[in-house]
Amino acid sequence: QQQVKQSPQSLIVQKGGISIINCAYENTAFDYFPWYQQFPGKGPALLIAIRPDVSEKKEGRFTISFNKSAKQFSLHIMDSQPGDSATYFCAASPNYGGATNKLIFGTGTLLAVQP
Amino acid sequence: DAGITQSPRHKVTETGTPVTLRCHQTENHRYMYWYRQDPGHGLRLIHYSYGVKDTDKGEVSDGYSVSRSKTEDFLLTLESATSSQTSVYFCAAQAGTSGGAGELFFGEGSRLTVL
Numbered sequence: 001q002q003q004v005k006q007s008p009q010s011l012i013v014q015k016g017g018i019s020i021i022n023c024a025y026e027n028t029a030f031d032y033f034p035w036y037q038q039f040p041g042k043g044p045a046l047l048i049a050i051r052p053d054v055s056e057k058k059e060g061r062f063t064i065s066f067n068k069s070a071k072q073f074s075l076h077i078m079d080s081q082p083g084d085s086a087t088y089f090c091a092a093s094p095n096y097g098g099a100t101n102k103l104i105f106g107t108g109t110l111l112a113v114q115p
Numbered sequence: 116d117a118g119i120t121q122s123p124r125h126k127v128t129e130t131g132t133p134v135t136l137r138c139h140q141t142e143n144h145r146y147m148y149w150y151r152q153d154p155g156h157g158l159r160l161i162h163y164s165y166g167v168k169d170t171d172k173g174e175v176s177d178g179y180s181v182s183r184s185k186t187e188d189f190l191l192t193l194e195s196a197t198s199s200q201t202s203v204y205f206c207a208a209q210a211g212t213s214g215g216a217g218e219l220f221f222g223e224g225s226r227l228t229v230l
Contacts, residue, residue: 006157043205043221044158089157102173103219105158
């Protein structure tokens with residue numbers, strides 16, 4: 001199955017809090033897991049990505065946690081700020097070796113960070 | 116900024132009319148994609164291209180065709196638009212790398228309404 005299941009659908013967090021968005025997949029051939037951030041009226045933009053050879057990747061306030069055995073990965077936003085308010089998409093793709101990046105996206109999480 | 120421009124940005128059309136959306140990139144990326152974004156579905160791949168005149172179907176290709184006669188332009192055509200094709204369409208491009216995944220650069224989207 002090619003699906004990537006994302007939760008929650010929406011999330012409200014207070015400024016300074018931790019935002020957590022979860023994704024799960026079934027296809028064990030997936031080996032690239034990016035998160036995209038989308039502001040209203042704009043296209044998605046890559047935020048952070050991980051490959052399954054590591055269990056965690058951190059870039060500033062954003063961390064991906066990856067659990068290969070459970071086939072789950074999550075995005076943590078530490079010290080959430082109102083400027084982080086956006087829609088977040090997890091995604092996954094298999095490495096076909098020389099083929100294109102056919103990303104499968106989750107359904108998105110609308111994050112609102114209240115001041 | 117990968118220099119991706121979509122046109123038109125907004126279009127209203129009637130059922131049964133043909134519609135062409137244009138994606139233009141300035142970075143000479145090899146791979147280009149068309150996605151549609153709908154509430155509750157996230158981003159779904161319609162068609163993609165891995166070079167001039169080289170295209171293939173994505174997850175939701177029925178009712179759509181594409182063409183790529185030049186590296187910089189990727190056209191999406193709805194031969195006979197239906198109300199179910201009302202959506203926001205995103206073009207994306209990816210630098211050519213052999214094997215595996217890479218960052219997708221998205222345009223700002225084309226909002227299509229089919230009445």
